[in-house]
Amino acid sequence: MAESAAKRIKTTGSPLIGTHNGHFHADEALAVHMLRMLPTYRESPLVRTRDPKLLETCHTVVDVGGEYDPARNRYDHHQRGFTTTFPGRPTKLSSAGLVFMHFGRAIIAHRLGLSEGEQPQAEGGKDGDVDLLYGKVYENFIEALDAHDNGISVYDPAAITAAGLEKRFSDGGFTLGALVGRLNPNWNDPVPSDPDAAQAEEDKRFLRASARIGEEFEREVDYYAKVWLPARAVVRDAFDRRTEFDPKGRVLVFDGQSVPWKDHLYSLEAESGDASVLYVLYPEKPGPGAKWRIQCVPESKDSFVSRKPLPEAWRGFRDAELDGITGIEGCVFVHAAGFIGGNKSFEGVKAMADKALA
Known part of the structure; x- marks a missing residue:
């Protein structure tokens, strides 16, 4: 053997x-x-x-x-x-x-x-x-x-x-x-x-x-x-809690800091038979006052195509201008490709996820 x-x-x-x-x-x-x-x-x-x-x-x-x-x-x-x-x-x-x-x-x-x-x-x-x-x-x-x-x-x-x-x-x-x-x-x-x-x-x-x-x-x-x-345990904990942030389980939240999550998310989805996660929210660094990111889940680990990109109208804008477009305070940016964005607070980035889902 x-x-x-x-x-x-x-x-x-x-x-x-x-x-x-x-x-x-x-x-x-x-x-x-x-x-x-x-x-x-x-x-x-x-x-x-x-x-x-x-x-x-x-x-x-x-x-x-x-x-x-x-x-x-x-x-x-x-x-x-x-x-x-x-x-x-x-x-x-x-x-x-x-x-x-x-x-x-x-x-x-x-x-x-x-x-x-x-x-x-x-x-x-x-x-x-x-x-x-x-x-x-x-x-x-x-x-x-x-x-x-x-x-x-x-x-x-x-x-x-x-x-x-x-x-x-x-x-x-x-x-x-x-x-x-x-x-x-x-x-x-x-x-x-x-x-x-x-x-x-x-x-x-x-x-x-x-x-x-x-x-x-x-x-x-x-x-x-x-x-x-x-990182597997961290992703599993967030996966198990996903319905706390969206009734349909489409939002994954890392409380402390981001970890390598893609492999683990896909394997957990395969185990559970539920591939509904669209957005992952995480702080840019540990500790209070950190800015938050919203990242779209790709269709596969190596894909550049998101399951649900951030709204086209948000892409390529920053700061106050983006606040006005989204109607959400504290926006930092949304990438021109629509796969990632940021906000100054968890509440703000969560609001971005909610509006993007809607």
């Missing part, structure tokens, strides 16, 4: 990790970093080679060797017929996805200061925090890397062509894959004449790439563990 992979490793020394040499990519760079986040692999040496005999000496091999055999710690995805995906997701895995699928729970548990077996209950959920974060980190970080390495487009290319859509600009250099790729040697860089020295120089570049993408991965895990997850 994937979740028992870390427990399966028993060795008296630091297990040797193997991956391929030559041009490196984001997937094996991250796979190596993720392994080294675990105590068992913390001091593991790394060999970068395509020599089968050398790879046989490695305890764990990623992205080379033509084998996917977790019982032998072999995690390649290039072999013919490989179709493995993360549970519940459609994207074929890269070496990073394979390592995360088998070691991700242990990595997250260790990052949270837990043993692998500890599963604190996520607020309002059936599964533990580790399981919740395991799925979330895969979907929001690892999956895009898997797709990139396997040449899978975000959108169906045939559908894009059929729709006659063309990219407005190139975004190829604006990815973690591109960041890692730029750390490879250039074709015209000087290469040491000694093969061992040349390999050592290439390996130094790989380790820089592994540390760079690993830093982004650790930041992602920390965000979801220390910021996103604690």
Whole structure:
């Protein structure tokens, strides 16, 4: 089973990790970093080679060797017929996805200061925090890397062509894959004449790439563990109280301060079967006297289309002029796109929500 992979490793020394040499990519760079986040692999040496005999000496091999055999710690995805995906997701895995699928729970548990077996209950959920974060980190970080390495487009290319859509600009250099790729040697860089020295120089570049993408991965895990997850209880409390502010439950209010709410709101709506929230009200900062914001709920997390935008007549106006248009005192602004606005007080922003609903 994937979740028992870390427990399966028993060795008296630091297990040797193997991956391929030559041009490196984001997937094996991250796979190596993720392994080294675990105590068992913390001091593991790394060999970068395509020599089968050398790879046989490695305890764990990623992205080379033509084998996917977790019982032998072999995690390649290039072999013919490989179709493995993360549970519940459609994207074929890269070496990073394979390592995360088998070691991700242990990595997250260790990052949270837990043993692998500890599963604190996520607020309002059936599964533990580790399981919740395991799925979330895969979907929001690892999956895009898997797709990139396997040449899978975000959108169906045939559908894009059929729709006659063309990219407005190139975004190829604006990815973690591109960041890692730029750390490879250039074709015209000087290469040491000694093969061992040349390999050592290439390996130094790989380790820089592994540390760079690993830093982004650790930041992602920390965000979801220390910021996103604690917000769940705050959003649930506001969701449970939504009919206090509107009989139909269309207004969500955060009393103390705003938290990352979109993911949690959509999951709570899915659990309850009620997707009626249109506006979220929150203070700009904690403490008395703070100004308040009204934000429209998007149709989906990444959408720029609101379920119900603020009235068109309000958009692009500010302060006293906006007071006159809305008939509400204390208005600060309404964005020209109509997805957000502000008022000097909760009473004022609540009045804006009521009028917008009407």
